[in-house]
Amino acid sequence: MTAYRYLDADNTRVADDNGWSGLASAVPPQPDGSPSVIAPFAPPAPTQQALLEAIRAEGSRRLLALTPDYELAERETWHQQAREALAHAADPATPCILLSAIAARRGITLVAMVQRVQMKAADFNAAAGAVLGAQHALELAAQAAQTPAELAAIDPADPAVWPA
Known part of the structure; x- marks a missing residue:
């Protein structure tokens, strides 16, 4: 044998x-x-589930790479900061507890802080949207794949798909 x-x-x-x-x-x-x-060595054909997990892991890695200078605790305040900035832009009399405290410690006005938060939120949302859009495109391609060869042709880290 x-x-x-x-x-x-x-x-x-x-x-x-x-x-x-x-x-x-x-x-x-x-x-x-x-x-x-x-x-010759032949890696096993990827399963659809394994490919989807690899795509999501790459998307998560790329999203985290957008914020290398920020710790998790600070990132967890971003939604509140954005809500306060939006509320202040709509009505300057709206109390902004978090942004007022940050602005005071930084030595800047609340208006300057609101503008900074709005600018950073817009930049982050645009970059995150590009990453999520690429992730969703790869997920759709993986879900549409009908054969192992079609699955193997999808590279979860393909630089041509992800934003630079």
Whole structure:
């Protein structure tokens, strides 16, 4: 019986169906003395679920990369900051507890703080929208794939799909 041996992705190590592994240059013959049959390494075909998880992980990594200078605790206040900035823009008499405190400690006016928050929120939302749009496009392609070859053709980290 032939025990097939498989090269690893780097073509340096070989493993067989019986658990043997070693350097590709030292592949022993079959038990009957015949030469070993070596098949090139072929990664398993991705499943749709695995591909979707990889796409979502790449999207999450890219979203986090948009905010490298901000800790989670600060990012958790962004929704409140945006709400207060929006409310203040609509009615300057609206109390802005969080933004007033930040502006006071920074030594700037509440109006300047509101403008800063609005500008940063718009920039972040545009960048996050581009990332999420790319993620959704890849997810739709993965969901539409009908064959393992179509799934394998989708690269979750394809730089042509994601925003620069």
